[in-house]
Every structure is written in C-alpha cells, then in structure tokens.
Amino acid sequence: MGCDLNEFKRYYKELARDKKWQGTFGFTEELDTGWERVLVENPFLLLVLRENDKIIGHAIWHETGIDEHRKGDPRDRDDREILKKLCGGKKDSIVELHELWLRKKHRGKGYGKRFFEFFKDFIKKKKYDCIVYYADHPAAIATCRKRGWREGFLAEKNWHVFCRSF
Numbered sequence: 353m354g355c356d357l358n359e360f361k362r363y364y365k366e367l368a369r370d371k372k373w374q375g376t377f378g379f380t381e382e383l384d385t386g387w388e389r390v391l392v393e394n395p396f397l398l399l400v401l402r403e404n405d406k407i408i409g410h411a412i413w414h415e416t417g418i419d420e421h422r423k424g425d426p427r428d429r430d431d432r433e434i435l436k437k438l439c440g441g442k443k444d445s446i447v448e449l450h451e452l453w454l455r456k457k458h459r460g461k462g463y464g465k466r467f468f469e470f471f472k473d474f475i476k477k478k479k480y481d482c483i484v485y486y487a488d489h490p491a492a493i494a495t496c497r498k499r500g501w502r503e504g505f506l507a508e509k510n511w512h513v514f515c516r517s518f
C-alpha cells in the first residue's frame with residue numbers, strides 16, 4: 353500500500369513520457385495537483401504494485417456515492433441512473449476504483465488477478481458495499497467482464513461502468 357509520493361511522481365512522469373500514452377486520460381507530465389493534494393492528505397488511497405522493489409503498477413481509489421462523484425462534485429443524471437441500477441440501491445457506501453494501471457510488460461503474469469482479489473478483500477474489510485470502476489481500455493473491460501462484475505454503459509462518455517457488490 354502507498355509509497356513515498358516523490359517515488360510515485362517519478363514513476364508517473366515515466367509513464368507520461370511513454371509516447372504511446374501521451375494525451376490519454378490520466379497521464380500528464382505531472383501528477384494532477386488535485387490528486388497530489390488528495391494523496392498527501394490520504395496516502396492510503398494509493399496502492400502500488402511492485403516487482404523487485406520497483407513500481408510496476410498502481411491504483412488510486414476514493415469513497416463515492418450515487419449522487420456525488422466526490423464531495424461537492426455532483427454526478428449527471430445518466431451516471432446516477434446507471435449507478436442506481438448497478439449498485440442495487442446502495443447509495444453511500446461505495447468505492448470508486450479511480451485509476452488502475454499495470455505496465456504492459458507485466459501484464460498477463462497474474463498481477464491484475466491478484467490485485468483485484470486483494471482490492472475486493474481490502475474494501476470488504478473496510479465495510480463498503482460495492483466497488484465502481486469506469487473503463488474504456490479493452491484490457492480493463494475484459495478484466496471486469498471476466499470477473500463477473502455488473503456492467504453498464506455511459507454512451508455520452510463512451511465509458512463502461514462496472515460494479516462489484518458485496
């Protein structure tokens with residue numbers, strides 16, 4: 353769990369420099385200042401995957417609800433409707449897996465599977481009712497489908513919305 357913020361920022365910069373990912377959602381030369389502030393105040397929201405002491409992937413999560421994405425950030429109508437349907441009426445005890453990334457050369461080695469199992473158990477122990485994950489990357493979509501997560505689709509944003517309830 354977590355790591356030194358400077359170490360994470362160096363890793364994140366390295367991802368941003370990869371020409372393949374430039375301009376995609378989430379990867380900028382610097383970690384967004386809003387997320388940096390969140391991670392300084394709540395370092396437990398950052399999970400890192402390591403191999404031989406080197407960060408090979410990461411996840412950022414946060415509490416959420418059907419009506420608000422984060423405190424003071426209201427969801428639009430379509431988003432609220434999908435979450436009501438997928439979360440089965442659970443309204444406030446929800447976690448959003450905001451960002452999940454595993455370096456390409458480490459994919460297909462079981463890290464993702466182990467991460468999803470760890471994260472599910474971690475969140476259940478914290479007494480949350482469900483996990484929500486928005487995905488547009490084919491590997492992320494396939495991973496959630498393979499694990500049987502309930503699925504919706506936000507056509508306006510071209511995002512698949514997945515939910516895992518407990």
